[in-house]
Amino acid sequence: MKKILLLLHTLRYLKPIQIYGRIWFRLHHPHVRPVSGAQVRTHTRPMTRFVPAKQSIFVPDSGLETARSESTSRALLADCVFKFLGDEHQIQQPKDWNCETKEKLFLYNVHYFDDLNAVGWAQRSSHHTALIENWIADNPGSGPERGGNGWEPYPLSLRIINWIQFFERLETVPEHWLNSLATQAQYLFKRLEYHLLGNHLFTNAKALVYAGCYLEHHEACLNKGLSILQKEIPEQILADGGHFELSPMYHSIALADLLDLINLARSYPQQIPDAFTNTLTKVAQDMFAWLLNMQHPDGQISLFNDAAMDIAPDYQELAAYAKSLDLALPLTAGTAHYAKHSGYVTLHSQELCCIMDVGNIGPDYIPGHAHADSLTFELSLFGQRLLCNSGTSVYGTGPERLRQRGTASHNTVVVNNRNSSEVWSGFRVARRAKPFDVKVDISTIGYNATQVFAAHSGYRRLAGKNIHSRQWSFGPGSLTITDKLTGPFDSAVAYFHLHPDIHVDISPTGIELRMKSGQTVQLRTSGGIMQVEPSTWHPCFGASIPSNRIAITFKKAQIVTQIAWKNAPLNP
Incomplete structure (x- = not known):
């Protein structure tokens, strides 16, 4: 009876879309045919600025060369030690992407591919190549029922963004990588997390905008992502500049997302309207002021609600990113x-x-x-x-x-x-x-x-x-x-x-x-x-x-x- 009452008192606050959205999400499992012939859209300037992630893949100092065969690629991947959340993991065979002894959050991090854009990424480029090659080979399913954690919408969204940021720095991108990216974007388009809303839906939308700008013939992804963001930004960012989940950590993550979108708009001005970019800029400035007030003299965030250091970029990293985009920022916290x-x-x-x-x-x-x-x-x-x-x-x-x-x-x-x-x-x-x-x-x-x-x-x-x-x-x-x-x-x-x-x-x-x-x-x-x-x-x-x-x-x-x-x- 106590559990039933807890559930009833929980459900009464939900929006209707969260209830019927959860039913739809459980019953509807879209299938997407693998895309072929994916092409990259021409941009105004390379999108090379971002906040570097913290290194999460560690490799031996032997420095094996770029993988040229399946066996070499597998050996390179097996060398990698994934370190997240105080735990470690190695992927030595396909089933290790969804290891049953690891927490779901840890496995999500494995599928995010944050290390592609982490500090010192260039020294691990051959291992990143192997990582992408093996993910494509080991995760062929077009959904979580076949492909595991990597096809769930949240890790899928973050991987799309990380891949595109990484691809932007390469001279050439293999065609099968682009085809995989396009397939993932098409699946995400049909698998948005309306039942969760909040930062999950925001990240889904950001990934669609990234894919819609980067890939030719993905206007549907772009338009859907922009439509969601135009509704969610005023919903999620309060009038005083705070993120509505009231966590300085998630606020910092959301601020980094807005800076990424401003950066994307500078690279693809024909795809993202000026009015939307101007809104992003104003909101980001308000968020900086809020964050500056909410940090301690040691330069780290306060720990209200779910908050932890070393997950989101800190204020100085965000400020350096903003300055590279020519955003004016507050200098000090208010007295x-x-x-x-x-x-x-x-x-x-x-x-x-x-x-x-x-x-x-x-x-x-x-x-x-x-x-x-x-x-x-x-x-x-x-x-x-x-x-x-x-x-x-x-x-x-x-x-x-x-x-x-x-x-x-x-x-x-x-x-x-x-x-x-x-x-x-x-x-x-x-x-x-x-x-x-x-x-x-x-x-x-x-x-x-x-x-x-x-x-x-x-x-x-x-x-x-x-x-x-x-x-x-x-x-x-x-x-x-x-x-x-x-x-x-x-x-x-x-x-x-x-x-x-x-x-x-x-x-x-x-x-x-x-x-x-x-x-x-x-x-x-x-x-x-x-x-x-x-x-x-x-x-x-x-x-x-x-x-x-x-x-x-x-x-x-x-x-x-x-x-x-x-x-x-x-x-x-």
């Missing part, structure tokens, strides 16, 4: 900024960076990358991270994935050991918290009268009909956090997760936190009991770094926690 549509408040100064979440957990109809993290925040002091959200090290449906999405893995309050939003399975959410009474006073930034207040409804489903409200109050050298609960509760705990570099000293009067560079921070509380517990931080996929968290158990309906530095007065 104080409220991104009202995405629900993030950010404060930046020489000594402090604080990023507060007072918004929804994500779009109602696609919360797959959302965490139960309402009213969480991250804090850096003196250029170093102090308080961190869990981050994301795994996908899938296991208990660790659920734990990392849970409320207790974030800097916020857990009531009755329940999550503030009902995250379940790997990418689903049933009843979810909604913010209200948001008040942001950042007009007098200087940390004398700066306050942010919000409440959320996530615990109203509990017996006590509880409401959690939080106020952040900034003073000279201090941050005071006031957490209040309405309604009766059995237990409530406020968690504050420390960066692994923070050393903790406990005294009778409170807790002293020592930064790696030597500065000290005092933490005091009233209304609750503090203790230090072991925890873990997950800044990258496959990474689990031991850390500590401070747990403050409510003894009253309200607790006040003060974080003070620079000898600020301690009066929580």
